[in-house]
Amino acid sequence: MKDTPINYNVVKQKIEESRLPVVGNATIREIVRLVNEIIKVTGDRYIRMEMGVPGLDPPDVGIQGEIDALKRGVASKYPMIDGITVIKPEIKRFVKLFMNIDVEEEGCLPTVGAMQGAFAAYLVAARANAEKDTVLFIDPGFPVQKMQLKVLGYKYETFDVYDYRGEKLREKLESYFRNGNISSVIYSNPNNPSWICFTEQELQIIAELANKYDVIVIEDIAYFAMDFRTDLSKPGEPPYQPTVANYTDNYMLLLSGSKVFSYAGQRIGMMIISPELFKRRYPDLKRFFSSDQFGYAMIFGALYTLSAGTCHSAQYGMAAMLKAANDGKFNFVEVVKEYGERARIMKKMFTGNGFNMVYDTDIDKPIADGFYFTFSYPGMTGAELLEELLYYGISAIALTITGSERLEGLRACVSQVSRDQFKDLEYRLKKFKEHH
Numbered sequence: 001m002k003d004t005p006i007n008y009n010v011v012k013q014k015i016e017e018s019r020l021p022v023v024g025n026a027t028i029r030e031i032v033r034l035v036n037e038i039i040k041v042t043g044d045r046y047i048r049m050e051m052g053v054p055g056l057d058p059p060d061v062g063i064q065g066e067i068d069a070l071k072r073g074v075a076s077k078y079p080m081i082d083g084i085t086v087i088k089p090e091i092k093r094f095v096k097l098f099m100n101i102d103v104e105e106e107g108c109l110p111t112v113g114a115m116q117g118a119f120a121a122y123l124v125a126a127r128a129n130a131e132k133d134t135v136l137f138i139d140p141g142f143p144v145q146k147m148q149l150k151v152l153g154y155k156y157e158t159f160d161v162y163d164y165r166g167e168k169l170r171e172k173l174e175s176y177f178r179n180g181n182i183s184s185v186i187y188s189n190p191n192n193p194s195w196i197c198f199t200e201q202e203l204q205i206i207a208e209l210a211n212k213y214d215v216i217v218i219e220d221i222a223y224f225a226m227d228f229r230t231d232l233s234k235p236g237e238p239p240y241q242p243t244v245a246n247y248t249d250n251y252m253l254l255l256s257g258s259k260v261f262s263y264a265g266q267r268i269g270m271m272i273i274s275p276e277l278f279k280r281r282y283p284d285l286k287r288f289f290s291s292d293q294f295g296y297a298m299i300f301g302a303l304y305t306l307s308a309g310t311c312h313s314a315q316y317g318m319a320a321m322l323k324a325a326n327d328g329k330f331n332f333v334e335v336v337k338e339y340g341e342r343a344r345i346m347k348k349m350f351t352g353n354g355f356n357m358v359y360d361t362d363i364d365k366p367i368a369d370g371f372y373f374t375f376s377y378p379g380m381t382g383a384e385l386l387e388e389l390l391y392y393g394i395s396a397i398a399l400t401i402t403g404s405e406r407l408e409g410l411r412a413c414v415s416q417v418s419r420d421q422f423k424d425l426e427y428r429l430k431k432f433k434e435h436h
């Protein structure tokens with residue numbers, strides 16, 4: 001028994017009671033429950049890094065937009081499935097002003113979070129061509145997106161991009177695409193969990209191969225503008241949020257209100273379908289939908305059957321935030337830069353105490369400080385490290401559950417760790433180092 005910052009016996013007992021065969025391989029929500037159980041007994045505060053919940057307040061402009069709409073009585077009315085009239089032009093403007101991409105309002109659709117956006121994307125993109133029955137993940141990735149495919153009973157393949165950055169990505173991607181069974185390819189950028197950001201060269205490679213093999217790119221930009229190495233906050237001014245949409249018409253974008261707008265509770269995100277893809281006809285869609293047109297099948301097939309649209313008032317809240325951002329009155333990026341600052345400080349504490357960063361560069365540039373970082377400790381697997389850290393009051397998730405092949409790594413999310421916990425974190429990491 002060691003003199004660990006959290007009572008050794010309690011942690012050990014709670015781990016046993018959890019009946020998880022390997023704690024280190026538990027899902028995010030299982031870790032959340034286990035830590036809650038330990039806290040209930042010890043009363044100690046944990047450095048909670050397992051879950052990607054925003055740790056900042058939602059913007060007033062969104063809340064006010066929503067309150068006003070509720071007072072006008074929107075709660076009793078079904079919203080249009082493809083979005084209320086005020087949100088569609090604001091999404092289109094947002095895409096133009098912050099990405100410099102031209103899209104049509106008809107392809108700008110609110111979704112119940114980027115989570116529903118991905119689910120709906122699979123329902124249509126993965127069934128558009130009967131010969132293409134497999135979705136490809138450029139991993140590591142957001143674990144629930146694979147769970148969605150499992151729930152749907154669809155096939156997927158995945159590879160860890162760690163060893164395939166830059167030009168190496170071309171051959172790797174092509175080795176999947178050339179088999180002819182890949183309907184769509186999905187990745188997040190910035191990436192959850194590794195926080196790598198694809199370079200323009202990499203986005204171009206993805207686009208070129210998507211064009212060559214007619215694969216639909218599902219670009220998940222849940223962490224829009226959160227690569228804080230460049231200031232992406234000025235509407236209509238470069239630099240813009242990097243996107244595959246600069247290089248192909250065969251794309252769908254998934255945006256989220258949850259992270260950069262701290263609006264996770266209202267479950268609102270956005271799907272943007274390229275004008276060409278929206279209009280494109282896929283005869284095989286008729287197997288499932290009344291129309292063979294991609295955009296029509298998405299709205300009146302997928303989004304209708306999933307939830308018949310997105311919460312009415314949340315759409316008004318989101319529209320108000322987008323309008324304020326588009327008008328240059330609300331710098332939504334400035335607010336969340338706090339995450340980058342926290343990451344910078346916390347990463348220093350980890351590396352100062354013998355830990356290593358796992359995904360640490362974007363080819364030739366140090367990785368950005370943002371919502372997540374990945375770390376390891378010499379001589380330990382990620383599963384061992386995760387379990388051991390629980391005795392030190394620190395929780396995270398194993399990278400293996402994200403499709404990463406870095407068996408040694410854990411993912412840390414900085415959002416729930418407040419600055420007044422930094423002293424505790426430093427002390428606990430020091431203790432950990434002392435004991436290991």
Ligand SMILES: Cc1ncc(COP(=O)(O)O)c(C=O)c1O
Nearest residue numbers: 113114115142188192222256258
């Ligand atoms: C990469 C990625 N995509 C999508 C989501 C889901 O976002 P939302 O809350 O908008 O459903 C998350 C949330 O953690 C995420 O990390």
